[in-house]
Amino acid sequence: MRKKRILVVDDEPGFLSLITEYFKSHQYEVFSAGNLEDAVSAFHKQAPGVVLLDFNMPIVNGDKFLPILQEVDPFIKVIVITGYTLENVEDKFKGLGYFAFFEKGGLALEKLKDKVDEALAY
Numbered sequence: 590m591r592k593k594r595i596l597v598v599d600d601e602p603g604f605l606s607l608i609t610e611y612f613k614s615h616q617y618e619v620f621s622a623g624n625l626e627d628a629v630s631a632f633h634k635q636a637p638g639v640v641l642l643d644f645n646m647p648i649v650n651g652d653k654f655l656p657i658l659q660e661v662d663p664f665i666k667v668i669v670i671t672g673y674t675l676e677n678v679e680d681k682f683k684g685l686g687y688f689a690f691f692e693k694g695g696l697a698l699e700k701l702k703d704k705v706d707e708a709l710a711y
Contacts, residue, residue, distance in 0.1 A: 592616065592617065592618040593616070593617045593618065593638065593705075593706075593709050594617070594618045594619075594620070594635060594636070594637040594638050594639075595612060595617055595618070595619055595620070595637050595638065595639045595640070595641060595705060596619075596620045596621070596622065596628065596631055596632055596635065596637040596639075596640045596641070597609055597612075597619060597620070597621045597622070597640075597641045598621075598622045598623075598625070598628040598640060598641065598642050598643055598646070598651075598654075599621075599623065599641075599643040599646075599670070600623050600624060600643060600645075600646050600647055601643070602623065604643075604693065605621050605623060608621075608641060608670075608698075608701075609621045611698050611702075612702070612705070615702060617705075618635075620635045620637060624646070624647065624648070625646055625648060625654050628640075628654070629657065632658060632661060632662075633661065636662075637665075638665075638666065638708070638709045639665075639666045639667070639668060639688075639705050639708045639709055640658060640665060640666070640667045640668070641667075641668050641670055641701075641705070642654065642655065642667050642668070642669055642670070642687075643669075643670060643671055644669055644670075644671035644673055645671060645672065645673065651669060651671070655667055655686075655687060659686070666688040666708035666709070666711060667686075667687045667688055668687070668688050668689045668690070668691065668701070668704060668705065668708065669687050669689070669690045669691070670690075670691045670692075670693060670696070670701070671690075671691075671692065671693060672692065672693045672694065673692070688704075688708050688711075689704045689708070691704070
């Protein structure tokens with residue numbers, strides 16, 4: 590059986606580690622990047638089915654990075670995970686076609702996993 594491949598992009602090392610280890614423990618093939626340059630490289634090399642993308646990143650925010658991913662793979666499913674509220678994210682990502690949104694505060698990992706599975710099956 591082919592492993593489920595995801596890329597986690599977040600500049601907070603503790604959060605990046607938490608998400609990466611959680612999905613690895615559930616038999617996902619997980620690649621991680623702490624900055625957008627590493628994320629682009631991993632995206633090209635690993636061809637993940639889903640990207641978990643932080644909104645607030647140094648240099649280029651997620652709303653500017655999402656179109657770059659979509660140029661490489663127009664069908665990529667991106668799940669935005671951020672400390673911002675849904676209203677802030679909807680305003681910034683309007684029309685960009687992200688698959689789902691989760692707030693970092695109170696994030697339920699099982700719900701995130703369910704949404705990742707839904708995106709992978711889509």
